[in-house]
Amino acid sequence: MTQTPVLALPDYNKTFMVEIDASRVGIGAVLQQDGHPIAYLCKTLVLKHQALSTYEKEFLAMLMALEKWRSYLLDRHFKIKTDHFSLKYLLNQRLTTPFQVKWLPKLLRVDYEISYNKGSENVVAYCRLF
Structure with a gap:
């Protein structure tokens, strides 16, 4: 991305897409429709x-993005794009960590x-912090 795109206004008749990415020190996410960004989330992680x-x-x-944009995403189907393959099968996996047990129920409330x-195609959610 060489220039900052202009944010679009949401159209509640179209499908929302949340694109997420995480690095060693931070996370980034973009809420978009039809390839046009509506909102950005960029956060440095605590130690x-x-x-x-x-x-x-x-x-x-993913959880932080869903919490941030809950008003856009609640009561409608939306898509999440990630560059971490195993998250695609999140609901089919065995819960093995306290982290998963605590946070997975939040995802069960949304469609x-x-x-x-x-990863090479996931440049939209890349945050300038990291």
Whole structure:
């Protein structure tokens, strides 16, 4: 991305897409429709969260984005794009960490589908902090 795009206004008749990404020190997310950004989320992680696995950081990025844009996403189907392949099968996995047990119920309240996007193609959610 070479220039900052102009934010679009949401159209509640179209499908929302949340694109997420996590790095060693932060998370980024973009809420968009038809390829046009509506809102951005960029956050530096506290030390406790920096120690999480990549899977848990991507999961955390998804949860923070859903919490931030709850008013846009509640009561409608939306899509989530991530560059972490195993998150695509989140609901089919065994809960093995306290982190998953605590946060997965929040995802059960919303209607979403997760798709995998290769890391090299996931540049929209890349945050300038990291």
